[in-house]
Amino acid sequence: MGKKGKSGISPTRADNYAEWYQQVVRAADMAENSAVRGCMVIKPWGYAIWEHMQRILDGMFKATGHKNAYFPLFIPKSFLEKEAAHVEGFAKECAVVTHHRLVEGPEGGLIVDPKAKLEEPLIVRPTSETIIGASFASWVNSYRDLPLLINQWANVVRWELRTRLFLRTTEFLWQEGHTAHATEAEALEETRRMLDVYADFVENHMAIPVVKGRKTESERFPGALDTFCIEAMMQDRKALQAGTSHFLGQNFARASGIKFQDKDEVEQLAWTTSWGVSTRLIGALVMTHADDDGMVVPPRIAPAHVAILPIFRDDDSKVAVMAHVEQLASRLREQRFGDRQLEVEVDTRDLRGGEKNWSWIKRGVPIRIEVGPRDVEAGGAMLVRRDQGIRDKKSVTVDELVATVPTVLGEIQTALFERARANRAEHTREIDDWDEFVDYFTPKNKKQPEVHGGFAMAHWCGEAEVEEKIKEMKVTIRSIPLEGDETPGRCIVTGKPSPRRVLFAKAY
Amino acid sequence: MGKKGKSGISPTRADNYAEWYQQVVRAADMAENSAVRGCMVIKPWGYAIWEHMQRILDGMFKATGHKNAYFPLFIPKSFLEKEAAHVEGFAKECAVVTHHRLVEGPEGGLIVDPKAKLEEPLIVRPTSETIIGASFASWVNSYRDLPLLINQWANVVRWELRTRLFLRTTEFLWQEGHTAHATEAEALEETRRMLDVYADFVENHMAIPVVKGRKTESERFPGALDTFCIEAMMQDRKALQAGTSHFLGQNFARASGIKFQDKDEVEQLAWTTSWGVSTRLIGALVMTHADDDGMVVPPRIAPAHVAILPIFRDDDSKVAVMAHVEQLASRLREQRFGDRQLEVEVDTRDLRGGEKNWSWIKRGVPIRIEVGPRDVEAGGAMLVRRDQGIRDKKSVTVDELVATVPTVLGEIQTALFERARANRAEHTREIDDWDEFVDYFTPKNKKQPEVHGGFAMAHWCGEAEVEEKIKEMKVTIRSIPLEGDETPGRCIVTGKPSPRRVLFAKAY
Missing domain, CATH: 3.30.110.30 (C-terminal domain of ProRS)
Known part of the structure; x- marks a missing residue:
């Protein structure tokens, strides 16, 4: 809550949840709509959250034996036609490339060159099962080539009519894991392993409690024999699917021709899986943790752990405050939290103190530290946690601060998870x-x-x-x-x- | 050279340089052509090289104050028309999205739905100046918002008639930096700073010597006032442009409306820059370091520093050899080279020794270590450097090995750079x-x-x-x-x- 009980975000959750969501994303400088229908611009603060998510997930994928690769953005129309259920699920609403040239039009400007029509239209990938399947078919010959454990970080496009930042956009960023195995049991094990990786990541890094489960037949991924998912509760009590892992049986192997010679030199169809999470998770992050004052980012994926706000009235006090601040910042940067050094932003922008403070509240930086002339004299600073009241300041000495910040970050991480779990239990x-x-x-x-x-x-x-x-x-x-x-x-x-x-x- | 003087790659450089290049890329498992015209599949070994390049460059960008963001894949046709020189340079050969739906055709299969034609065609980005310019125009209002230092990692598409893996592909991966500044001097300084970052990266991490220079007017980026570049010599003595940094003056700011109020509250046009490197650099890497036996990867960007090849004849010797190998691998993994722990691959594939050995030679792993039963008895191993003869084996004790591998990697890194520099000097x-x-x-x-x-x-x-x-x-x-x-x-x-x-x- 800000001055006189006014909140940082208007409307509040109670007043208009859907609009509150959009305002939080904008006020946190995470993303905005672009000039292209349904496509968003992910701004630096939002993208940095995604980078931390990527870094951590990527490490988990590699630790479970997966390697990254990259496959074409475009999928020939004929590929999409290969798997019947897949056609139903994906081929309909998509971006279709039909031409490869623009020329100057009769009235100036550019027009599509009718002479440059493609023989076969290309689809901008809505998911890469079919194009990756074609590669797998040529990579897999013998049981020695299995398991094949591949992940791709990529952009995908699904033509959506109604879009919302992060939650549903025409273009979004994601990772898609695709694996091929010699036996059904191994493929099932992989499907479950990656579900566990997702649950671990979402709960322990994003601080979002999830329910692990199996989809009913009607909710399965098109072409899958079994779809597993993690579901999270948002603050409006609706569920959001935060990750899926699919057991594809031999359906895609059959459609793409992924065959291998087993140890007895008998030709077999491979068993495949696929699994993915996307920038949609950032929408879940907002709707799990943000409050009426703006975004709240769990420390493990925060672009910055700490924002230091120097406060001064004239050039003399500025020199003293900035010296104190720089020293504090460099001592903090030597500390660690989780798997990285502390990231500390010193906000020296030429803005008024209140404006600066609110910009960090709205971005949801876990810890704010205010340093004014009096703090310099006392050898201290004011510490404010984003998960507590915005006026809940605590005066601490610099030594205390440096020693306790990692612990406080751990407490914030836990508090956010517990708060979300309590909300889910209540509802x-x-x-x-x-x-x-x-x-x-x-x-x-x-x-x-x-x-x-x-x-x-x-x-x-x-x-x-x-x-x-x-x-x-x-x-x-x-x-x-x-x-x-x-x-x-x-x-x-x-x-x-x-x-x-x-x-x-x-x-x- | 392999048995009886036969080389690992056929043809050799001297026999057919262009074909040698394609064969090296394929034999190293780095990339292959896909079913989509001009688009490649980047395989795990090639993609891991790109990941290391990304990681190092990204760190250099962040150390110079840049932040990453993400902008839409699609660019409205009208955006491309804004900057005249840009139209000439990029708008012509590109992937054009004209429809957003497929429907079942009269004869089965899918056809483009004529009812789903877009009002304005969308272009798959060939570069993002115009779409990023639109965002910058709304982000920049005051001198306080400058400099704006943004980088994007993305895929881009340029419709190419003749393509070659990495060197020229319809879709490729790259980074594009885009910055806006209050003054011409600052923008020029940025342009030069990023050229220096590229030269530092390409020389010190990729081991490719470059010439830093300024393009002549006819070779400038479309719309730029000045283009700086780094040029490298390939083994066929041709030059390859390995990175560019453009001073765009106020051209793009004018076209996109990037304006700000200066300290005197006078409205000014911003000065912008852009700079990029792409997966094309991997082509340069191959053509600088690979030899007639295959790829040679400089240690600083190698997906693995060391491949250990266990050799055994029966299950008894296997147990002893594998115990020795696992211990050696884990000791090596505790060592560091450059900015990371050593990455060690233990090749336990069910393949014959010669085949395994050649697969690592062709991939260009910097160091191979062979361990057979006799090495176990002697408490040692055989070390082979990829930059030396493939039969140049050196018998070493395990302790020696663990202590010297980081030093040897540094020697290989330097040797590759010096060899390339000598080749350039000679020609x-x-x-x-x-x-x-x-x-x-x-x-x-x-x-x-x-x-x-x-x-x-x-x-x-x-x-x-x-x-x-x-x-x-x-x-x-x-x-x-x-x-x-x-x-x-x-x-x-x-x-x-x-x-x-x-x-x-x-x-x-």
């Missing part, structure tokens, strides 16, 4: 009664028609018709959880036997 | 006579019509007509060097005064 309910279920998902607040109960753990008999019926309320089965209560029961709709409760929610 | 000549100049660039070898003298340092009066005349021989002025001999003289063509010698060469 998760076991429901066994249909009327209660309907009531739970019915918005009560006219001002905020989206606000509803949250996650419901309820029994389901496994029938697709039940899913369809519940979808009318915009509620879907997010997953059949892999952990938690496994007691059987009766389906909330049909009363038929259910092996265990599943996770129902409205979703992004 | 660079000061020429003052026109007949000699013509003879120098005239191929003598019928088998290899491309082989000619190399670099010529000659005087030029500054007239574009002279450049045109010399271009008939496929020779261009690569740059007006920034260093070296600055003695004036007489133009080799017109006899008019010349302020200093310039660099003439045939080029990629």
Whole structure:
């Protein structure tokens, strides 16, 4: 909260959640809409968060034996036609390249050159299963070539009608893992391993608690035999799918011809998997941690751990304050948190103190340190944690500060995770009664028609018709959880036997 | 050289340089052509080289105050029309997105949906000056917002008719720096600073000696007032432009409307720069260091510093050898070279020893270590350097090995640079006579019509007509060097005064 109870972001979450989200992203200087429909510009603060996510995930991929490679941006139309379910899922709304030249038009300016039409249209990749499949088919000949464990960091394009920064954009950045194995068991193991990697990363680095689960048949990736996912609860109680890992069986191997000679020299089809997370995760980060004053970034992925704000009134005090600040900054930069040295920003911009302070609150830097002339005299500084009240300043000596900042960062990381977990617990309910279920998902607040109960753990008999019926309320089965209560029961709709409760929610 | 003088790569450089290049890239498992015309697949070994290049360059960019951001893949046609010279240079041969949907065709399969035609065609970025300019225009308002120092790592597309792996591909990966400044002097300083960063990186990490220089007017980036470049000599004596840094004056600021209020509240146009290097540099790496046995990777950017090849005949010897090898590998991994821990590959593939050995020679790993049963008994191993003869094995104890590998890597790094510098010196000549100049660039070898003298340092009066005349021989002025001999003289063509010698060469 700012002056006189005014918040840093307007509207607040309670007033208009959807608009609050957009304002947080903009006020934090993370991203903005571009002149190109549905495509965003990721600004330095937002991109630096993505870089830290990439660095950590990439290390986890490499530690589990994967290597990066890069495949073409364009996919021939014929490739997309190879796998029937894939066509349904991806080939329809996409960017189609039809020509390779512009020429000067009769009225000046440029026009598409009708003489430069491509023989076969190219699709800007919505995902790379088919083009990577073609490479795998030529790389894999013998069981000795397996497993083949490849990851790609890339941009992809899906033509979206309604877009929202990070959450749903026509172009987005992601990683897509693609692996081929000699046996079904190994491919299944890989699928689950990468789900665990995602859960570990999202919980321990992004401080977002997730439910690991298996998708129902109707929610699977087009062409997959099994899709696993991690689901997170946002502050408006909706679910967001934060990562998926697919067991593709032999479907894509068959479509692409990924075959190998086994040890007995018998030709076999390979078993493949794919798995991915995207810049959409940054949307989940905002909706999990940000508050009415702006963004809050967990220290492990923060572009800067600490912002130091020097305060001075004239040139004399400036010299003294800046000397103190530079010394403090360099001592802090020698400290470590997690897997890196502390990153410290000293804000020397020619702006008023309040404006500077608010810019760092809105960006969500974990720790702000204010240093004014009086702090210099006392050999100290004022420390403010972003996860606490913005006026909750603590006066500390420089030695204390240098010694405790890594610990405080650890406390912030934990506090953010615990706060998100408490929010999820508060809005998760076991429901066994249909009327209660309907009531739970019915918005009560006219001002905020989206606000509803949250996650419901309820029994389901496994029938697709039940899913369809519940979808009318915009509620879907997010997953059949892999952990938690496994007691059987009766389906909330049909009363038929259910092996265990599943996770129902409205979703992004 | 392999058995009986047979080389690892066929043909050799002397037999067919262009084909040798393609074979080296393929044999090293660095890249291959894809099913999409002109687009390559970058395989793990090649991509890992790019990752190390990225990591080091990115650190240098950040150390000089730049931040990364990401801008849209697509550029509206109208943006490209804004800057006249830019249209000429880039807008013509490009991938044009005209539709956003495929539908099922009357005969099955997919066709482009005529109802989904875009109102304005989108161009897949050939470079991002115009789209980044639009963002800069909204980000820059006051002198306080300057300098704005942004870099982007991205894929770009230029529709090329004749493509060659890494050297010229329709899609390639690169970084493009874009900066805006309050004054001309600052923008010029930035342009030169980034040229120095590139020269430092290419010489000290890629071990490729370069000439820093300024392009002549006819060779400038479309829309630039001044283009600086680094030029390297390949083993066929042709030049390859390894990086460029452009001073754009106020041209792009004017086209995009990048304006700011100065300290006196007067509106001013900003001064901008742009600079980039691409995966083309990997082509330069191959053509500088590879030999007739395959790739040679400088240790500082090598995906692995050391490959250990265990040799055994039966399961008993396997147990002993593998125990020895694993211990050696883990001790080596604790050592450092340059800015990272040693990366060590233990090749346990189920392949014959010779095949394994050759696969690492062809990939160009700096050091190979062979460990067989006799080495285990002696507590040692055989060390082979890639920059020396492939039979030049040295028997060493494990302790020696662990202690000296970082030193040997440093020696290899230096040796590769010195070898390349010697090659350049051997094929660079000061020429003052026109007949000699013509003879120098005239191929003598019928088998290899491309082989000619190399670099010529000659005087030029500054007239574009002279450049045109010399271009008939496929020779261009690569740059007006920034260093070296600055003695004036007489133009080799017109006899008019010349302020200093310039660099003439045939080029990629």
